Every structure is written in structure tokens, then in C-alpha cells.
Amino acid sequence: MRNGSAAIVPLFFAIVILFGFIMFMGGASENLQHISELEHIKNVEKRIVTAAMIMKINLINANQDLTVPLTESQMDAIVSQRISVMMNNSIK
Amino acid sequence: MKKTNLIIGSILVLSLFQVLNASQVKTSFSAPYNKAEDNYGNITVYQDVDIKKSTHRIDNIWGKFSNPANDKTVYKDINTKGTFKLSIEQSFACRDGGLNSEGCSSQKPFLINEGILDNPDMKLDAQGGALPLGEYRIPFDSAANYDERNNDSFYALDIYRDGKFYKDPAITGEPADKANNFFSYMISFFKDYFSKDTHTYGSGNESPEQRDRYIANITFGAQKDYRLAKSGSIATNEVNTANSAKHVSLLDYNSQIVETTTGCNGLFFSFSPNSLTCKSRNFFGMSNFMPFINSTPNIKVKSDSVVEDTETTLLTLAGNLDDTNYLDSKTRIDPVTGKRTVVSEIFKPVTFMAGSMFRFFFGNSSRNLTEIVSANFDFKNQMPLTFIETDGSSVKQFRHFLLMGLESVYGTEVESCKVKETSGILGFGSSYETYTAGVPKSNNPDFKLSFLSGVFGSNPSCSDFSKLKNCKKYRPKFSISKKIKIDMDETDWLSWCKRNQGRQKKGLFGRIFDTFSSIGNFLQGHSEYGTVYDQQLDSFLSIANFTVKDYKEKVHKGLILHLKATNVENIGIGTVGTTTTYKLMKIK
Numbered sequence: 001m002r003n004g005s006a007a008i009v010p011l012f013f014a015i016v017i018l019f020g021f022i023m024f025m026g027g028a029s030e031n032l033q034h035i036s037e038l039e040h041i042k043n044v045e046k047r048i049v050t051a052a053m054i055m056k057i058n059l060i061n062a063n064q065d066l067t068v069p070l071t072e073s074q075m076d077a078i079v080s081q082r083i084s085v086m087m088n089n090s091i092k
Numbered sequence: 093m094k095k096t097n098l099i100i101g102s103i104l105v106l107s108l109f110q111v112l113n114a115s116q117v118k119t120s121f122s123a124p125y126n127k128a129e130d131n132y133g134n135i136t137v138y139q140d141v142d143i144k145k146s147t148h149r150i151d152n153i154w155g156k157f158s159n160p161a162n163d164k165t166v167y168k169d170i171n172t173k174g175t176f177k178l179s180i181e182q183s184f185a186c187r188d189g190g191l192n193s194e195g196c197s198s199q200k201p202f203l204i205n206e207g208i209l210d211n212p213d214m215k216l217d218a219q220g221g222a223l224p225l226g227e228y229r230i231p232f233d234s235a236a237n238y239d240e241r242n243n244d245s246f247y248a249l250d251i252y253r254d255g256k257f258y259k260d261p262a263i264t265g266e267p268a269d270k271a272n273n274f275f276s277y278m279i280s281f282f283k284d285y286f287s288k289d290t291h292t293y294g295s296g297n298e299s300p301e302q303r304d305r306y307i308a309n310i311t312f313g314a315q316k317d318y319r320l321a322k323s324g325s326i327a328t329n330e331v332n333t334a335n336s337a338k339h340v341s342l343l344d345y346n347s348q349i350v351e352t353t354t355g356c357n358g359l360f361f362s363f364s365p366n367s368l369t370c371k372s373r374n375f376f377g378m379s380n381f382m383p384f385i386n387s388t389p390n391i392k393v394k395s396d397s398v399v400e401d402t403e404t405t406l407l408t409l410a411g412n413l414d415d416t417n418y419l420d421s422k423t424r425i426d427p428v429t430g431k432r433t434v435v436s437e438i439f440k441p442v443t444f445m446a447g448s449m450f451r452f453f454f455g456n457s458s459r460n461l462t463e464i465v466s467a468n469f470d471f472k473n474q475m476p477l478t479f480i481e482t483d484g485s486s487v488k489q490f491r492h493f494l495l496m497g498l499e500s501v502y503g504t505e506v507e508s509c510k511v512k513e514t515s516g517i518l519g520f521g522s523s524y525e526t527y528t529a530g531v532p533k534s535n536n537p538d539f540k541l542s543f544l545s546g547v548f549g550s551n552p553s554c555s556d557f558s559k560l561k562n563c564k565k566y567r568p569k570f571s572i573s574k575k576i577k578i579d580m581d582e583t584d585w586l587s588w589c590k591r592n593q594g595r596q597k598k599g600l601f602g603r604i605f606d607t608f609s610s611i612g613n614f615l616q617g618h619s620e621y622g623t624v625y626d627q628q629l630d631s632f633l634s635i636a637n638f639t640v641k642d643y644k645e646k647v648h649k650g651l652i653l654h655l656k657a658t659n660v661e662n663i664g665i666g667t668v669g670t671t672t673t674y675k676l677m678k679i680k
Contacts, residue, residue: 041170045679049141049174052119053674056141057178060666076121084117087145 048083055079118144124178127660132319133198133478133490135180135663138677145170175677182476182492183313184669185409191312193673195257198478199314201249201306201343203326204230204491206483208243209657213446218466218499220444227496231445232399232651233452235331235342240484245448246653248398249326249480250302250334250343251309252318258308300345302332303401310405313478320480324487344398399452399651403500406653407469410495413669414472442466442501453503453648466652470497474656475669492663493655501650509589510642513537524641527585538575539636557632559625578632588629589643 059075070078122140130136146169186196208214214228223229233245309315318338320326327333330341411418442464449464474494481488508528527533554563554576561579665672 042679045143045170045172045174046676048143049172049176049679050674050676052121052141052143053139053174053176053676056121057665057672057674061672063666064668072121076119079121080117080119083119083143087117 044087048087051086052079052083055082118142124664127664129490129660130179131321133480133492134182135198135660137178137180137664139176139178141174141176143170143172143174172680174679177675177677178665179673179675180663180665180667181313181671181673182478182663182669184413184475184671185311186313186671191257193671194316195253195312196671197313197316197319198476199251199309199319199480199490200477201251201309201314202477202479203247203249203328203342204245204479204481205240205243206481206488208246208481209491211243213244216444216446218440218442218444218468226657228493228655228657229446229499229652230655231449231452231501232402232653233448234398235344237448237451237455238328238342240328240482242448242451244446245452246479248306248343248402249309250306250332250341251314251320252334252336252339253305253308253315254317254336257312257315258305300332302334302343303345305334306343306398307401307405310402311409320487322487322489325485326480326482326487328482328484399649403498403651406475406495406498410469410471410473410475410498413475416472418469418471440466440468442499445501445503449501449503449650449652452650464501464503466499466501468497468499470654471495473668476658476663476667477653477655492658492660494658495653496656497654499652499654501652503648503650507644508642509586509640509644511585511589512639512641514637514639527582527589529582529586531582533582533585536578536580538577539632557628559622559628560632576636580629584629587626588633589640591626591630592633592640 056075056079059070059078063069063075120142122142124137124139127135127137181193181196182198183196186193208230209228214230215223217223217229231245233242233247235247237245238247314320318334318336318340320338320340324338324340327339327341331344333339333341407418445464474496477493477495479491479493481491508526510524510526513523513525523537525537554565557563557576557578562577564577566575566577663670
């Protein structure tokens with residue numbers, strides 16, 4: 001038992017390190033997850049502002065053909081509405 | 093009472109719900125700011141977009157393996173602000189033409205010299221009246237006449253373009269992707285807005301490289317890579333030498349003027365010989381009116397093909413923008429009678445012309461034209477055109493204009509006249525003399541008037557021809573009849589020929605004005621000595637039995653653009669004829 005008690009120490013250490021490693025990996029995964037979410041948010045932001053700008057430009061261009069042209073605030077409301085739909089439907 | 097409370101309550105609840113719903117995503121735009129012109133003549137402006145969303149969920153990856161409801165992150169709100177740089181290019185055909193934005197820009201291949209906008213001649217209309225403030229009529233001039241001091245015309249520029257942005261893929265062998273279909277685009281362009289009778293179109297065998305890229309440069313604006321920057325250099329002493337090292341020169345080509353026997357072949361496109369357009373072109377010299385169409389044998393239209401290409405391309409572009417076939421509307425043919433119905437407005441007399449037009453017609457040794465008319469086109473939507481202003485060696489600035497219309501100008505120049513003198517009562521012993529413009533000739537025949545005096549009653553004397561130069565009456569030796577000697581130079585003969593050529597030999601304008609008698613008098617009274625002189629000369633030569641045997645004149649064709657100056661403030665997103673491109677500069 002006395003001889004054997006010395007032999008268990010490295011094994012014990014190994015187990016501790018393994019557990020530590022597993023904990024570390026788990027934390028990294030959490031971090032990666034967090035980073036991925038932030039990137040996702042960044043992309044979402046980029047996508048929605050670009051989409052809004054394109055919609056606005058297209059609306060301004062199409063506005064000339066209307067018999068009663070839209071006002072700036074009407075166009076902004078249309079863009080806002082469409083962005084809202086876009087975010088609720090396709091981006092979660 | 094309870095009922096109304098219920099209604100009011102539900103309205104309140106509903107509207108509260110609406111407010112919450114609407115406030116979930118809120119998008120707002122700032123007003124455009126920092127508007128400026130970039131180094132290449134595009135207008136740039138900044139605009140911010142603000143987007144706010146109250147709650148935003150993101151499903152995370154573990155949600156795929158476990159209960160999705162637990163594995164998601166909920167952000168309380170997204171509050172993002174993006175700043176965009178918008179570039180407004182004064183060109184609209186880019187996307188239609190299948191080119192990506194690299195192939196297009198605001199810069200048109202037109203050059204003007206400094207000071208042109210201060211030139212009072214540019215601010216006058218065709219009758220010499222003042223144009224409204226800010227409007228100009230700027231004529232085209234060829235590269236051969238370029239001088240850095242010419243502040244009265246615009247010139248064509250040769251700006252390099254990559255092959256894929258103007259060449260037909262069939263010619264280059266490059267893969268037929270969308271960016272390469274320039275000519276097929278142009279075919280449909282021309283067919284839709286120019287003539288339904290157009291059945292072939294091509295750049296032609298002799299078509300120089302420079303021509304194809306010139307047309308592409310007008311249509312789409314210069315390619316981004318080869319645009320001229322402010323203070324960039326222009327080789328105004330060179331012609332057709334543009335290269336990929338951003339070398340820009342003046343442009344000139346004339347190889348497209350090819351004589352054709354069918355008369356229905358054009359330079360830019362050809363007409364089917366059986367088409368209505370082709371058959372009816374002799375109605376009043378349609379051939380001379382239609383750009384690129386060569387003329388009938390006795391009238392030659394001398395024209396620079398650069399000016400033809402400029403005119404046709406601009407007309408087509410404007411037609412595209414207005415969704416109107418301008419040539420069609422000006423030359424409509426009545427299907428029943430086969431005659432043109434809406435033609436009265438085609439040709440308008442021009443009584444004022446800037447000197448640059450004469451320079452273009454005759455070179456620097458300018459001579460007077462005998463008649464000038466123009467076919468005017470006024471456009472509904474005013475296409476923006478950005479000209480490059482130079483001091484003769486480098487780009488000084490970009491001038492923004494709106495193309496209000498264009499005038500296709502025709503001016504005639506007398507070439508030669510063969511005169512027949514009938515002697516003897518039965519016309520035996522007739523003799524001929526030919527007078528040519530610019531070739532001095534004053535060996536006038538002795539005019540025998542006494543023989544005819546019996547026929548006409550009185551013996552004409554010099555007092556009847558008081559306006560004619562140096563009238564002498566004498567009786568030569570060995571002759572029983574008195575003769576009159578007057579001085580007539582070749583210009584007298586030619587102007588007499590023009591007035592007395594007879595209908596069947598009338599030139600282009602004779603035919604035009606026979607068709608539109610309301611402005612027929614325009615041709616008369618153009619002699620430098622006045623109408624009385626003309627009348628005396630006419631009656632004198634008529635009594636002396638002279639007739640016109642063969643009369644030739646040349647028709648010159650030019651182009652005047654009717655422009656309205658505009659500035660950066662007037663050009664914005666959505667301005668007619670512009671394309672807006674965007675770039676996300678920063679976020680949040």
C-alpha cells in the first residue's frame with residue numbers, strides 16, 4: 001500500500017490536468033461562441049444598414065416615376081418597415 | 093358608457109401594441125452631408141443610416157443539439173449607425189449595358205477650353221437672340237482645328253478603355269460574359285430608339301479602334317481606371333494616341349465615310365433596301381438628313397464621322413432616357429399616303445452661327461455658307477453631361493451640364509456652275525463656261541444685248557443695271573450690234589446660278605424648302621450686294637440668254653449641343669440620368 005501510494009500521485013496529477021484541460025476547452029468554446037455571436041451581430045448590422053441604404057436609393061430613383069412623389073419621411077417609413085420585416089423573418 | 097369604455101380601452105391597447113411593434117425596429121436616415129466633387133468629376137456625398145431594434149435574439153450552436161429555447165442569447169437592443177459614401181455618376185446606361193461599375197463614370201469624352209462659358213456667342217440662339225441664363229449652344233469642332241485659344245466649341249477626346257468594356261465578344265474571343273455584350277446592347281438600343289428599319293449594325297471593317305471606344309465612352313462615361321484626374325495631362329497636339337498609361341489625346345477619324353452604291357447603306361448601320369425608310373429617303377433628301385446615310389449623286393454631304401457618331405449616340409441615349417424615338421417622331425410616314433406627316437418642325441433656318449461652325453466646315457480659312465438650317469431635337473429628360481475643361485495641356489476642372497437638346501446643322505456651299513450661253517435665235521452656236529468656287533475668273537463674255545432689244549421692245553442700257561459693276565456699252569469694230577461689258581466675278585456667277593438653277597437641279601435646301609414653303613423665302617436675299625443687285629443681275633443675264641447648265645453644291649453637316657450649366661448642388665441621388673454607387677465607410 002505504501003509502495004502503491006507513491007504510484008498514484010502521477011496518475012492523480014494526470015487526472016487533475018485532464019480535468020483542467022477539459023475545463024479550459026469548455027471555456028474556450030464559450031469564448032468562441034461569444035465571438036461568433038459578436039461577429040454575427042456585426043454582420044447583421046452591416047447587412048441591415050446596407051440593405052436600408054440600397055432600399056433608400058432605389059426608392060429615390062423610383063420616386064420620379066410616381067404621379068404623386070413620396071416625401072422623405074414616407075420613404076424612411078417604408079424602409080423602416082421593410083427592415084423590420086427583414087429582421088423579424090430572416091435574422092434571429 | 094361601459095361599451096364606449098371598452099372601445100376606448102381596446103383602441104388604447106391596440107395603439108400601444110402598434111407603438112411597441114413599430115418601435116421594435118426603427119430606421120432613420122440623416123440628411124446627406126459633405127457634398128463635394130471628387131477628383132474625377134463624380135459627385136460624392138455622405139449619409140448616415142441609424143437602425144435601432146429593442147430586443148434581438150441569436151440562436152447559438154448548442155441549440156441545434158439541445159432545447160433551442162434555452163440556448164440563445166438575447167441582446168437587449170441593437171443600436172447601429174452606418175456611414176455611407178455615395179458616389180453619384182452622371183451616367184445611366186451602365187447597368188443596362190451589362191457593365192459593372194468599373195466600366196462607367198461621369199466623364200464624357202468631350203473637351204472644352206477655358207473661357208468658353210464666358211463667350212457671349214455661346215449664349216445666343218439660332219437667331220442671335222439671348223438664351224436664358226445658364227444655357228449655352230456649343231458647336232462641335234474637329235481635332236484638326238484645335239487651338240487652346242478656341243473658346244467657342246467642344247472637341248472629342250480619345251480616352252483608353254479595356255477591350256472587355258467595349259468590344260464585341262465575337263471579335264475578341266473573350267468569354268461572352270455580361271460585361272462584354274456592348275455591341276449587342278447597342279443594337280437593341282438603336283433599334284428601340286432610333287429606327288425599327290435598322291437591320292444590321294456593326295462597327296465595320298474600317299472602323300478604327302478609337303471609334304468604338306469613343307462611342308462606348310459617350311454611352312457609359314470613361315472607364316474608372318482611365319479617368320482623367322484634375323490637373324491630369326491631355327495631349328491636345330496629338331490625335332488618336334490614347335493608351336493604357338492614362339494618355340489622353342484628341343480624337344479624329346474619317347474612314348467611315350465610304351461611298352456606297354445602294355445609297356441605303358449607312359456608316360453606323362444600314363437600312364434594308366426594301367424598307368420604308370430606304371424607299372422614302374428621296375422625299376426631300378432624307379438621305380442627307382439621316383446621319384451616316386450617303387447621298388444621291390448630285391449632292392454630296394461632307395461630314396466628319398466623329399460628329400455623326402457623337403450626334404447619333406447622344407440622340408440614342410436621350411431617346412433611351414426619354415423613352416422616345418426622336419428620329420421616328422420627326423420623320424413619321426403616313427401609312428396611307430406614304431408621305432411624311434410631322435415634318436414641318438424638322439428644319440429650322442439658322443441665321444446666327446458661331447465662328448467655330450464655319451471653322452469646322454471650311455477649316456481655318458473660313459468662307460461664308462450660302463444657307464444654314466438645322467434639325468432641332470429637344471429632350472424631355474435632360475441627360476447630364478460632364479465636360480473636361482482644359483487650358484490646352486491639363487485638366488482644369490469638370491463642367492457639369494444638362495443636355496437640353498441638340499441641333500443637327502446643315503450648311504451649303506456652292507461648288508461649281510456650268511453656264512450655257514445661247515447665241516443665235518435657234519440656239520445654234522451655244523457655248524459653255526464653268527465657274528468654280530474659290531477659283532477666280534473674270535474673263536466675262538461680251539454680252540450682246542442689242543440684238544434682243546427688238547424682241548423686248550427697248551434697248552437695255554447701263555442705267556437699267558445701275559447696281560452692276562463697271563457697266564460699259566460699246567460697239568466693237570466689224571459689228572453692227574452694241575454690246576455691254578460688265579464685271580462679274582465667279583461669286584456673282586455662282587450666286588446667280590443658285591437662284592436660277594431650276595427646280596429639278598435644286599440642291600438639298602431647294603428640296604427642303606419646296607416642301608416647307610412657309611420658310612421658302614429664307615433662301616433669298618443672301619447676296620453681299622443686296623436683293624436689287626440680284627434682281628438686276630438676273631434680268632441682265634436672262635436678256636443676254638444665259639442659262640444654268642449644271643449646278644453643284646456641297647452640304648456640310650455639323651452639330652450644336654444645347655446645354656444648361658448645372659453645379660454640384662443640383663446633382664443628387666436620383667437626379668435623372670445618374671447612377672448612385674455606395675460604399676459603407678464605417679459602422680457604429
